[in-house]
Amino acid sequence: MPEWFIEHGIGETRAALIDGDTILEARILPDGELIAGTILRARLIARMLERGQGIVAWSGGEALVAPLPTGVTQGAETLVEITRPAISEPGKPKRPRARPARPDAREGDAAADLPAGTILRHTDTDRFEAAGWSELLEEAATGHATFSSGALDIALTPAMTLIDIDGTLSPAALTVAGATAAANAIRRLDLTGSIGIDLPGTDKATRTAAAEAINAILPQPFERTGVNGFGFVQIVRPRRRRSLPEIYAMDGALAHARALLRRAERSPGIGERILTAAPAVTGEIESRPAWIEELARRTGTAVVLRADPMLAISAGHVQARHA
Structure with missing residues (x-):
């Protein structure tokens, strides 16, 4: 019978509905990803009366809100619910979309975007890779x-x-x-x-x-x-989050970096883990020291990054000091 499995990885959470050796459904939620159903407190910074829309802003970004919140003047704060995440197109960034929040909504609420399932640790059998x-x-x-x-x-x-x-x-x-x-x-x-x-x-x-x-x-x-x-x-x-192809199209180096970290925390061997990848990939990891620290904690050893400009962005690999 198909079963959902969840991994809380470094920089992302993954979910897969697995039936035997086949992945039927999959989701990737990068840390901090804005998904549909999230309730935010934002400031109305622009009113587009002719379209019945406005723009709201908060410390983490902006969203197009429709319809305009009733009774909220420009510059005032209001609660909004994200209805569609930001999904940019080449050369054409797009804001998330939002609507006025329900009267009973509370700031910080978010609709569950992960199914109930078995939580897998990096030390467990790799059901994801087997499928x-x-x-x-x-x-x-x-x-x-x-x-x-x-x-x-x-x-x-x-x-x-x-x-x-x-x-x-x-x-x-x-x-x-x-x-x-x-x-x-x-x-x-x-x-x-x-x-x-x-x-x-x-x-x-x-x-x-x-x-x-x-x-x-x-x-x-x-x-x-x-x-x-x-x-x-x-x-x-319904569009609640970015699809897997959209994640790779919008943030390719970052997506490959997180995938490399997943392989690294499951790599066999003894001694420091050496992660070799294209400079764009190693750069994403280097810019996030907390990721390196978490990988070192999970593997119980030091982490070494090596940038190789001859490698394709998808060709990163992991090696232990002693196999």
Whole structure:
């Protein structure tokens, strides 16, 4: 039976719904991540009456609030609830979105964004890796995933996340197999918001079968269109946090740094741990001494960082002084 497992890692918390040796769903919550449902006390710094919106600010950032809080003048403080985290696009930073908080809301409240599950320590059996965690992160970083009869290419665009299907099966068979694989990837990579899947165009019965395959895999809540004659279907899922591909697209070096720390705290051997990675990755770790201290505490040994400009950002590795 599928079971949720939780890891409180260095710099992030991870959750995975694992069934045997397969990750069905996954979430990554970087420390300090702003998620939907968080209640903040903020100051209304701008009113856009023609749009019924405003901008609120607090010590950690700004958000677009809609509708305007009733009876709150510009410059006054008010409680707001985050409805969508900040998800930037290349060259186009976006503020989080918020709404006026409920009358009974309290500052600091936050909706639970982690399922109930078994907490795993770094000394426990690595259930995540046994179920393909590293492969999952590679899919998130590259936007490329394979399935038994084809491949998915996942692209983040300003309008939506797009999934393209490719394979060697007949159009009808690939439509259903591709819809199944895409729905599994949506769950596994925590894709939310507006998602478009481009399937081979084929007959109505096959398009209906593809839609039913999506319905059978994706948990509620979500909405979708039918598969049109061109093979396109749009899915909308509530956006509470950044997806795994968005985390890697927005903060690639930082995401790879946290993944390297995860490998380091589970590395075998004796003596200091030597973490070798691209300068951008080691720089992220060096700028956070608390991470290095926590890794040293968990491994019980010293930590050495080595920057290698010849390494790709994803090619960091860990070695113990004595294997």
